[in-house]
Amino acid sequence: MTSPLPNTAVSERRPPVWQRYLDMSDRALAVLLLSPTALLLALIIVYPVLRLAYTSLMNLSLTSGLPAEFVGFDNFRLMWSDPVFWDTTWNTLLITVVTVPGALVAGLILALLANLPFRTKWPVRLSLLIPWALPLSFAGLIFAWFFNSDYGVVNDVLNRVGLPGVIWFNSPGWAMAAICFAIIWKSSSFMALIILAGLQTIPRSLYEAADVDGAGRIRQFFEITLPLLKPSIMVGLIFRTITALQTFDIPYMMTGGGPGTSTQTLAMYIHQNTVSFLDLGYGSALAMVMFALSMGVTAIYLKVSQGKGESR
Numbered sequence: 001m002t003s004p005l006p007n008t009a010v011s012e013r014r015p016p017v018w019q020r021y022l023d024m025s026d027r028a029l030a031v032l033l034l035s036p037t038a039l040l041l042a043l044i045i046v047y048p049v050l051r052l053a054y055t056s057l058m059n060l061s062l063t064s065g066l067p068a069e070f071v072g073f074d075n076f077r078l079m080w081s082d083p084v085f086w087d088t089t090w091n092t093l094l095i096t097v098v099t100v101p102g103a104l105v106a107g108l109i110l111a112l113l114a115n116l117p118f119r120t121k122w123p124v125r126l127s128l129l130i131p132w133a134l135p136l137s138f139a140g141l142i143f144a145w146f147f148n149s150d151y152g153v154v155n156d157v158l159n160r161v162g163l164p165g166v167i168w169f170n171s172p173g174w175a176m177a178a179i180c181f182a183i184i185w186k187s188s189s190f191m192a193l194i195i196l197a198g199l200q201t202i203p204r205s206l207y208e209a210a211d212v213d214g215a216g217r218i219r220q221f222f223e224i225t226l227p228l229l230k231p232s233i234m235v236g237l238i239f240r241t242i243t244a245l246q247t248f249d250i251p252y253m254m255t256g257g258g259p260g261t262s263t264q265t266l267a268m269y270i271h272q273n274t275v276s277f278l279d280l281g282y283g284s285a286l287a288m289v290m291f292a293l294s295m296g297v298t299a300i301y302l303k304v305s306q307g308k309g310e311s312r
Contacts, residue, residue, distance in 0.1 A: 049291065055284040062278035075285035085286065087261045088269040095180060095251075095265065096244040102184040103240055104233065107191025114192065115199045125196070131189040140253025143182035147254070169255050172262030179251050179263055186250065187243070191236045198232025199225070234305045241301070242294050266290055 056075055060068040079085050114124050131139070146153045147168040155165035168174045202225065210220045248267035251257065257264030266286065274283030 052284050052287055052291070055280055056288045058281045058284075060279075060281040060284075062280065068281075071281070075282050078282065079285055079289070084261055084264075084269060085266075088264050088266045089289075091176070091262070091264060092245060092247065092266040094176065095183065095247050096241060098180045099183040099187065100237065100240050100244050102180070103187040103191050104237065106184055106188035107236070108195055108233075110188060110192035111195035111199060114196050128189045128192050128196070131186050132193065134186065136186065136249035137253050139182060139186045140250040143178065143185075143250070144254045147178045170259060172259060175255050175259065175263050179254055182250050182254065183244070183247065187240055191240060194232050194236040194239075195229060198229045202228050231305075234301060238298055238301045241297050245290065245293050245297065 057070060057072055058068045059066075059071045059074070110128060114121070114128060118124055134142075145151075147155075149155060149165060149167040149169070152168075154168070158165055166174055168178050206224050207220055210224060215223065246267050247265045248271065251263050251265055252268055252271075255263045257268050267290065270283050270286045270290065273279045273286060277283075
């Protein structure tokens with residue numbers, strides 16, 4: 001009697017449970033690795049924004065001694081008829097419109113100068129870090145001293161060249177001009193660092209080929225440098241515009257919002273309502289408007305950059 005032939009097909013043994021949990025798919029691994037970051041973002045961003053939106057629908061004034069009361073959109077309706085809100089919003093938009101292009105132009109010039117073939121480049125590039133690393137409040141104090149009408153550096157220079165001094169902080173126009181100048185000086189180094197990083201990624205061979213073809217420096221700038229710098233410029237514009245919409249420190253230290261409310265920004269008005277007046281409901285509604293402005297501008301930038309990327 002012959003014995004049965006052995007089965008050549010080896011049945012696969014099922015791996016143990018612990019091994020199945022370790023051998024996960026790429027998607028499961030990505031979810032596992034990103035979940036701590038998502039949880040952290042939810043704690044420090046999502047929850048505060050939701051809490052802010054909820055508080056903006058409440059009548060919550062700590063000075064009244066009354067409990068919080070749900071009032072819906074009353075705070076936003078009050079905002080619509082608040083002239084100070086419109087003044088501060090206009091001042092914020094004016095600072096944004098003036099300082100963002102100003103910082104871009106100044107930062108581009110500084111980045112091009114720092115990218116020149118110096119024998120020793122690090123002192124030039126290190127100097128770009130000084131305005132950026134300076135605290136905002138300290139920069140505001142410095143320029144408040146520069147533009148002081150009695151002993152400021154600016155009036156002293158004007159007097160030395162035969163021009164009359166200006167009482168900078170008594171005029172809304174001159175006060176806003178001084179604030180915008182200080183903000184451009186402070187933020188241009190940030191733009192310069194981002195643009196300088198973009199300049200380092202442009203291949204030198206493109207300029208060598210342009211030299212062979214007889215293209216001058218100006219044409220090389222508009223045909224090679226500027227198009228290849230668009231991603232870096234877009235990133236710098238997004239960050240600079242958001243910080244411009246949230247401007248607080250420099251105007252607060254230079255003028256305190258004066259004269260009147262001519263240089264008061266939306267962030268300063270939020271600070272006044274929440275910290276000085278302890279009106280958390282109305283202050284939260286103002287903060288929601290600032291948040292919406294920031295997100296709207298960011299969405300516009302991303303849409304424009306995405307559209308340009310698809311067109312290419």
